[in-house]
Amino acid sequence: MSLDGSYDAGNIFAKILRGEMPAVKVYEDEHVLAFMDVFPQAKGHTLVIPKQSSARNFLEEAPDVIGPLMLGVQRVARAVRAALNPDGLVITQFNGAPAGQTVFHLHFHIIPRWEGVPLGRHAQGMADMDELKVLAAEISAKVG
Structure with a gap:
């Protein structure tokens, strides 16, 4: 999908926002929803999306x-750092399929990184939901 086009209200993030699909939530306020990536590239990989957006x-x-x-x-990102104590954080956002975007609803990735631990490939394997729930609770507890 190119940089031009129309918004698809049937995308997975729109469905999550409407409560039609589940998500392991980390944080929510009137502007954003943060939840665990079910195809994480690293332990604690979290997504942040705008709530009122197309x-x-x-x-x-x-x-x-x-x-x-x-x-x-x-x-x-500060909560992920406080909860997981990574050596670094990748905060990234993709625009268009050629740039790596796979869900066409604006979103940011927060990916903790540790020295000597390789980054996994996105969508390489689905995470264990129970593990994601534990991680989400740890991160959520650190949101200030």
């Missing part, structure tokens, strides 16, 4: 949504 990518998002969204990303 932007497929960052380039399409309204300026008044960007500020609260970025504050949510920062808040969750």
